[in-house]
Amino acid sequence: MEITANNPQRKSWLHVEQGCDFPIQNIPFGVFITKDDIITIGTRIGEYAIDLGAFHQLGYFNGIPLTDDIFMQDSLNDFIADGRKTWRLVRNRIADVFDIENKTLQNNTKHKEVIIFDVNEVEMLLPIQVGDFTDFFSSKEHATNVAKIFKLQEEPLNNNWSHMPLGFHSRASSVVVSGTPIRRPLGQTQQLGQDKPVFGPAKCIDMELETAFVTTDVNQFGKPIHINEAKENIFGMVLLNDWSARDIQKQESKPLGPFLSKSFATTISAWIVTMDALEPFKCEGPEQENVVKYLKHKKNKNSYDIKLKTFVETPNGDINALSESNFKNLYWTMTQQLTHHTINGCNVRAGDLIGSGTISGSTKNSYGSMLELTWNEEEPITLKDGSTRTYFKNGDHVIIRGYCENSQGRIGFGKCTGKILPAVKYNLPE
Amino acid sequence: MEITANNPQRKSWLHVEQGCDFPIQNIPFGVFITKDDIITIGTRIGEYAIDLGAFHQLGYFNGIPLTDDIFMQDSLNDFIADGRKTWRLVRNRIADVFDIENKTLQNNTKHKEVIIFDVNEVEMLLPIQVGDFTDFFSSKEHATNVAKIFKLQEEPLNNNWSHMPLGFHSRASSVVVSGTPIRRPLGQTQQLGQDKPVFGPAKCIDMELETAFVTTDVNQFGKPIHINEAKENIFGMVLLNDWSARDIQKQESKPLGPFLSKSFATTISAWIVTMDALEPFKCEGPEQENVVKYLKHKKNKNSYDIKLKTFVETPNGDINALSESNFKNLYWTMTQQLTHHTINGCNVRAGDLIGSGTISGSTKNSYGSMLELTWNEEEPITLKDGSTRTYFKNGDHVIIRGYCENSQGRIGFGKCTGKILPAVKYNLPE
Incomplete structure (x- = not known):
């Protein structure tokens, strides 16, 4: 089925500013709550949030096999479970109805009133109920920098890194939507010259510049997905900040890996941009050598050219650029990550979230974490x-x-933001 | 409120064999599907499975504030979210109705027909929808053995181990109920004398003898639970086998910890035994030294005397005892694990599963894994x-x-079992 929604010539009767992340060619999916306290699944064009629950109820999806309440839900999980064919039909239809040539909804003031909202008047919610959240470690530059900074071994990379996308299970409960304030975590850290760990607010709160992808029901328990079939199971992508407390991480990570240093919060952007929308931006990723056979895919533009930027806004309102990277820097592809994830029979479900790991480039201003940008506080x-x-x-x-x-245009993710709040006060037991 | 359900003098009008894990003093909770394909929440007395959906519909919980469909669900999550007071009221009522002195249901043949089933005629399902699964590493003996076997460092334990319950996020999707067959996973392992990793079925499939606890909604995002309040949030316990592929684990674990070596499967026992039922078996755990203050609890029987045994049944039907351990060997308590888990603000929700880590004792026949029992294949x-x-x-x-x-009696968990099936055949891409 053609992705007619992607037609670059198409214009919408909804106004879209030049350079906006959400032209009619994007049509991402999210969940929001209206001023009237109605929770719905929606999409976005320009500065408009579109209530797909109402859109469906009023018949605009007629002819597409969808259950009545598929969009009147507080997460996209069920819609995502419907699979690629449905996603494509739905996206094509939305593009069609909002096309400037189509007068049906355009001329129906009553319908427009219950379907279309100012995006600033709705509150975005977490778009998925995260079943499991896995985070990979697939940027060679990031892995190399970390190893150099902590002098982890003689060689810049562990022997295993080049043979498989290393990853770890992370925490699903504390994945929050962009804009949620982040409390500085309490925890144990080691202070110089002290024998015993010290308890208190973490000192080294870092970001990790990542993207993540969201899957449909990929495979049954015990049955790996084949690399030739993995890609079809990816619904879309979000931006992700895997907040990290480096001082807690240092103290707790041996031998089981990061735990509380990551699980205090992970932020994702509110709109899931579909793989279909990203199709025009496919590109080659880095050259791969000696790939173990089950991870070999055809050389066929397996990466995406997604520009990534990080900033810090200080309380006075200044916005300071921190770094610029690109998704295409990532060594292991999403298809390889997903194939590897299921190769042992582990089942991946609709609504699972799979992070890229910090995406750093090769130049200093392209690093995706403060750990790397300041070279462990040295600079x-x-x-x-x-x-x-x-x-x-x-x-x-x-x-x-x-x-x-x-x-031909721009497809964006919007923002993934979080403001750091002071640690909570904790009354120690007597 | 008194836990009248625990009265050791009480007898049920349902027959219970001597030495059975499920006397009327147990009243665990599980989910099963009947021969007529009805999924319900239930409890168990002796060899009888009791349909609590029907029990509630027929009015046997009258007077207890419960929603109508609370037991007509495929997971215990909502009931668990109702909190300790409700759990206790429900358990007390069940004990009362099945007490030999109580004739109401006992003399109502019609009601008995729709409420009471032979436990062998129902199929047990996973009792909870696991939100997040965390696994700790809280047995000092196990941690010491692992460090010795792999010569991980000079000291038998990492410096951090004695100061906090180390743990890691594990995989929720592949937690399965006792009896589910376990596929030998495929993966990458390092073979002696080979430069590159080899792909194929894992060779070193191990068990990990664990228990786990299930929580209610413990805390909000960003707000730690206090150690004096943590315990009230634990609903009950299960047996847990954290299946591990040691050869995959060895290859993938640096630097992020175990991933696919664990996520292919985790088995839990079908019946959740409540903390209330375990109350008579409270005991002191190991002496703790230099506990960081937020993890300090009053010395007040913070552990439980739970005998744990492992066996392997070979295809000829022989049952071979492998080891015997006890929950009370565990150094860090469940209260400390839960407090530590939330200290960074990480939210723990109803239906979350938190494993103990392998529970080994100090003698050789008390080790909880084949890794330790055979000392890494040496014996x-x-x-x-x-x-x-x-x-x-x-x-x-x-x-x-x-x-x-x-x-005064016995309270048991039943079995936590899994049979190992050969690896799936996997067609490598061209």
């Missing part, structure tokens, strides 16, 4: 207001942006 | 049929049993 960053940062301070508003752009 | 175990095991073979049926026993 603090000076901000516009004259203050310096090694890690983030309370009140810092950390912003990730991501978008694809070519001569 | 194979000879079975009744004359065959030997280092790790498990296809066709092996691994069984964990657990129960508490004192002069």
